[in-house]
Amino acid sequence: MSGATKERQSWGTRLRMSWKRLATVQGAITAVGMLGCGALVLYPVLFLLLESFNTGDPIAFPPERLGFANYADLALDLQIVGHTVFVAVLATVMAVSFGFLLAWTLSRTDVPGRRLLERMIELPYYMTPLVGALAWSVLAGPKNGFFNQLWRLAGGQGDILNANTAFGIAWVMAFFEGTVAFMIISPAMKSMDPALEESSRILGRSKLNTMLGITLPLVAPAVMGSAVFVFAEMLGSFAAALVLGLPARYYVITTAIFESTFSYPPEYARAAAMGFALFGVMFIMFSFYRRIASRGVHTTITGTAFRPRAMAMRRWRWVLVAGCWFYVFLAVILPMGALLLTSFQRFATVMVRESVFTLANYRTALQLGPIRTALMNSVFLGVSVATVGVLVMTLLVWIIYRSNVPGRAPIEYLIMFPQAVPRMVFGLAMLWAWLNIPLPIYGTLWLLALAYFTVLLPLGVRTLAVVVLQIDRSLEECARMCGASWMHQLRTVTMPLLRPGIIAAWLLIFMASVREVGASIFLMGPNSKVIGPSIISSWMSSGTELTRPWPSSRPSPCSSRWRSSSAA
């Protein structure tokens, strides 16, 4: 038999095997998963791509004229691009510095109360940048920001702080993203062999030199990974730039997209071109991050066994612990206190000398029907999307990481795709896509549920993947050997083992749904109001003081399972 015939046979055999695998329940679910994810993820993006070439009537669909003019016009927005990059770099430097120092302090030193501090440092993530921005506009707004008033009461001149600057936006985002950086760097620090640091200390290096010369290079891949991740996230951030940038005429790409689409005549094509350019950069950054993460995560783990030992900091431990608590104070306690105080004021500014307290904002917020409806809708969506989402995502995760059916890899890529698309851009894409198909779900909670499910796919799948990979295959194989069908094995073995991960994923998806702004802002209709965009709408047309009585942060389950999955 010739080589070519053998090859043909082997191809034929492979094809037959693939078909056999496809023609099973798993195969059918894989096919449905691929089609479903493909439709949900790619269909809106294709609409957006087409719109970005629209040079005719901005409202007409399909476009009457196509061309590259919108991309060429990006050259006119160079200042906005410059602002975006500047804020992103500034916030990334601050966030990664915060994250590294906190991770080092809590993972490599013997500061007291580390476990509690770890939980507290996660809190800014649940507060969301929108809440942080509203709070810091009250605390450090020019002229009558709380700090500036205190400064002048103490005899100072002018302003000591100004939140309405690039630095202000970066500062707010750095607390939010600093927690993300902490979560990425911390596991790498914990899994690092302390022998290297100990050797450095024995050879006479100071603690600071050891941290900079030994620890930092060892966790460099995690630090780099967090920097790339945070930078990409910053490029797509919206709420802080809106609240703090607008009063100072400081526009970034996301706020420019918002302004372009929420005006008449709408500049959908310009927004789509901007969104696609941003998507391109974010896609490259996330690909880069994936490469770093996959290469660098093991460099701190050696083959020899070691016992993690904390560095004795002696009297410096109190300085370090004070630094950690100061971070918590700045990132959580101070902003929440400012919001609480403002919620009882007549105006959005807390006038130190002439404060008049009122419950009117709470009365208004609770009396107005649409506000109550928005709250209920958000909770309902959070519960529904988390419940259905976790079930579907668990199935997808199992198919991707445990099954051997063909098409697993494309599903994974499809699922991770929305991570590289800024939420706001994805929201615009979904608006166009769902407005233009004859399925009457625009303006309903269904569309928001679909949008949340799609944009939260990467988060849910990542969280669940870590747990799936931790379960030894032999347990499932044992069930199969005993004659259990695949579905029976899923129900009786896999699912019970996955329970802690499923609960963590459910909580994460619930919280992410409740706080969602970027996509909801385009898709919210009169009968489908939700909290995030309603807070922005209140901020725009009802005053900041009325935004305060809204639930301003999410509950904090903060499971260690999630931390490890985020880091992974």
Next chain:
Amino acid sequence: MQTRLWAWASALVLATTVAVAGTAWAGAAGDLCANPQKVHGFSTCADIAAAEKEGSLVVYSPDVEQGTAKTLEAFRALFPKIATNYVRLQTGALYAKLQAERQARTYVTDVLNLSDIGLVFDFEKRNGYQRYVSPEMVAYKAEYKSKPEGLWTWGSINLGGIVYNPKVVPPDQAPKTWEDLLDPKWAGGVSVKTTNSGLQHFVWYMLNKELGPDYWQKFTKQKPHAFDSYVQQFDLLVNGQDKVAEAAQYSGYLEFKGRGAPLEFVIPARGLPGGPEAWGIVTNAPHPNAARLFLDWFLSPVGQKPFLAALYMHSPRTDVPPPGGGQPISAFKVLLPTDWNDFLASRTAFNRTWDAMTGRR
């Protein structure tokens, strides 16, 4: 036989003529139903039972959130079987959203309120308004209504002036005229609203006419920042971050003043540019009967009172008092466009100038 044929033909022609004439007459005057009924103190031609059966009403309006919510709740208090809902965006954004929905044949809006008459005319040209002559429209001047009557009607009048905080700017140093705002001392401390605001378009257009186009060129040097609503403008005045607000809404000033804000309103001698808010029912409205009932209520004094109490605007009706704490509209010299087509055509130029002025482009 021939005579009989002629008689039949003549009768047919006569009948046709009468029918056509009758239809034409009905079209001209017809617009109003024969027997409007009186409910809760207002007249309506709407089928109330059908409206209640529809059970829902969606209003698109640029007015501030809590004002719109309060207005709709006042309506719902009278008709509890009709659930009310709204979308609040500034006029330009609202119109863009509405157009995108309609382009895709998605109809969720029943009643539309726009504060830019240019956009109102544009929507009328696109056959966006459903004609309904409310019995309450007799109380409105002809120039406050569409031609033909029943497409849209002015529901309120907004005035734009200058507002400042006397704790930041002493009254003797405050601007007195529109030209005073060109003084370099206000640079970086002036705010306006974005191009989405209908009132800003009126102010830009009327001051262009009154003071010439170079007024805005000079004003650009003041580097004004733009906000979505007067609420943000006045918040920054209250907290001392800004010195003055140009094209500042009189209604917003009254609302803030009512809450004890340290703000003063300046009425320049040249007058105050004014702009109406036009209300109408949208074609393909999913709840047409509820929309008619709402429009009747809204245009009557029964509806105008809670609306103006919540939003402090002036009513086009003469039998409705001015907003709380405010002067009657007759006390102001109101600057309104005389050529609406010219006003409509100026939208693009306004957008370009205003965006460049406020740093958006």
